[in-house]
Amino acid sequence: MSNLIGALIVERTGGPEVLQWQQIELPELGDNEVQIRQEAVGVDFIDTQLRSGLLALPKLPSGLGFAAAGVIEKVGKSVTGLTEGDKVVYHFLTPGAYAEKRNVPAERVFKLPDQSLDSITAAGALFRGLTAWYLATRLKDIKSGDWVLVHAAAGGVGLILCQWLSHLGANVIGTCVGQEKVQILKEYGCAHPVDIEKADFLEVTKKLTDGKGVSVVFESIGKETFEKSLDCAQRFGLIVSFGWASGDVAPIDLAYLRNKGSLFITRPTISHYVAEAADFQRGASELFALIKSGALRIRVDHQYPLKEAGTAHEDLASGKTSGSVILIV
Structure with missing residues (x-):
């Protein structure tokens, strides 16, 4: 059975045009991983810097994006606390969120305490919200x-x-x-x-x-x-x-x-402040607790189909956007 999924891949750095839609093989699910059918992907300014080459990607070719929201489709045999059908968000330090599905280590996945929260809001909150969390509380x-x-x-x-x-x-x-x-x-x-x-x-x-x-x-x-x-x-x-x-x-x-x-x-950089899984889980817990209480409202003014990520990058880099920017899968 084929495990091919659609994803945006960068084979060389440059302008938004280097984002190429490809069919890639989704690896076999690891024992400590969950497979997520992605519904919304967060777009962040660092994505544009990695795509352009201003910041170095770990390797090429590469995916882009660190955070997304979706639904768990499969659970590795050693995973506890997460089940199929859970609505979740994740932040994973390896870029590759611009895709239809993704296998993610369970420790980097956070089950939404409010399972009725829509994925657009959840994805809009996570990466930027974790950044706000460490800026406001850790420094x-x-x-x-x-x-x-x-x-x-x-x-x-x-x-x-x-x-x-x-x-x-x-x-x-x-x-x-x-x-x-x-x-x-x-x-x-x-x-x-x-x-x-x-x-x-x-x-x-x-x-x-x-x-x-x-x-x-x-x-x-x-x-x-x-x-x-x-x-x-x-x-x-x-x-x-x-x-x-x-x-x-x-x-x-x-x-x-x-x-x-x-x-x-x-x-500072977010990658250091959420490098440990416990810190990621703590930050996500505090973030979504404030969202649930109404202390934080997440504004998502700009939504793009996943394949139009290049346009999202252009608008974000030119200062045309406000609030969070989201790709719809």
Whole structure:
């Protein structure tokens, strides 16, 4: 019996056109794996960087994508706690989610506590929600009343992060481009949205914080905003450089950080914070508990058929999207 499935494969890096639809052989299910019939796949900015060659894929040819939602079709003989028919999400550190089906280690699979949650919302939540989870809870103890600055706040990660930080009691300043995204931020509870085409986010930040600055800057734009982001931080503030959509930042002199107020800086990646299965399970549990409680709302404005992933990449890279971007299988 054939185990052929449809998947998008990258044989060489480059533009969206390098994504090629192919029939590939699904390997035999391992004892500690489950086979998932995928229904929705999350598209994240790192996918565009891997496809383009800005970040290195482990090998070529390669699949793309790390997270998806679907239904378990088969269960390996050593797997416990998961059964056929369960609605699940997964985050697997090997790219390959842009496919109709996938075999995934059971420890990287999370059974949805709300089995009625639709797969589009679940897939839209997972990768970006796990990123928001570690940013909000693993880097610094965010206390009620703390001021924080979130760049690209209306994006997929930013929108979830703003809600999570607000849930923790922080005062959130969120940057975006355009009045439409300002309205989205207001709708999702960002108390202080800033359209950076019309206002200087540094001036706004200093005014709101009485000149003190914020305790954390979540910096995902990079080259265009990084210098001002340093000036937004208060003494002993933390700069979290987790994205570089406008280009990477120049090397930082340690004395410069001292002179700016003994600042701390980190360049984190989700792969380290969910490298252990227990951390992944913990993050997913906290994420979906907040979704179930209503503290987090997942916005999915952009849905594309799986075979049109190239168009999704173009729209995401050009800043046309807000909230999460999903491929429908």
